[in-house]
Amino acid sequence: xxxxxxxxxxxxxxxxxxxxxxxxxxxxxxxxxxxxxxxxxxxxxxxxxxxxxxxxxxxxxxxxxxxxxxxxxxxxxxxxxxxxxxxxxxxxxxxxxxxxxxxxxxxxxxx
Numbered sequence: 250x251x252x253x254x255x256x257x258x259x260x261x262x263x264x265x266x267x268x269x270x271x272x273x274x275x276x277x278x279x280x281x282x283x284x285x286x287x288x289x290x291x292x293x294x295x296x297x298x299x300x301x302x303x304x305x306x307x308x309x310x311x312x313x314x315x316x317x318x319x320x321x322x323x324x325x326x327x328x329x330x331x332x333x334x335x336x337x338x339x340x341x342x343x344x345x346x347x348x349x350x351x352x353x354x355x356x357x358x359x360x
Contacts, residue, residue, distance in 0.1 A: 280314055283355055284322040290354035296325045298348060300358035303330050307359070314357070327351065 283297055297318060299311045308328070315326040329337070329348055337349045346353040 276313060277317070280317045280321070283314065283318060283357070284324055287318075287322070287324050287354045290352075292345075292352050292354060295352040295354035296327050297355045297357065298334075298353045299326060299328045300334065300356060301328045301330055303332070310359075 287295065287297055297315075299315070301308070301311070305328070311326075311328065318324040318326055327348070334348055339347050341347055341352075346356070
């Protein structure tokens with residue numbers, strides 16, 4: 250780590266010299282729950298989809314979930330607006346939601 254207190258790890262693992270960020274197990278537990286739900290879907294090519302607004306400003310909070318999903322669990326994510334889901338989405342014969350040709354295992358919509 251730099252002596253100037255610069256970021257040295259991915260955004261979701263912030264560590265600064267001389268400053269301690271309190272541990273927040275809720276964030277990692279939420280990622281674990283998403284990963285478990287993805288595993289239950291039982292399709293390794295499926296993704297977790299974040300439903301976002303067209304002028305989304307909350308993308309950094311979503312990054313806190315998507316980065317460890319990819320790095321720890323190798324789960325891909327995508328971000329789509331409701332309009333994009335309407336235009337690109339389809340229900341497959343087995344009931345699976347596909348958006349842009351990708352099977353969706355978990356949908357996360359937050360405000």
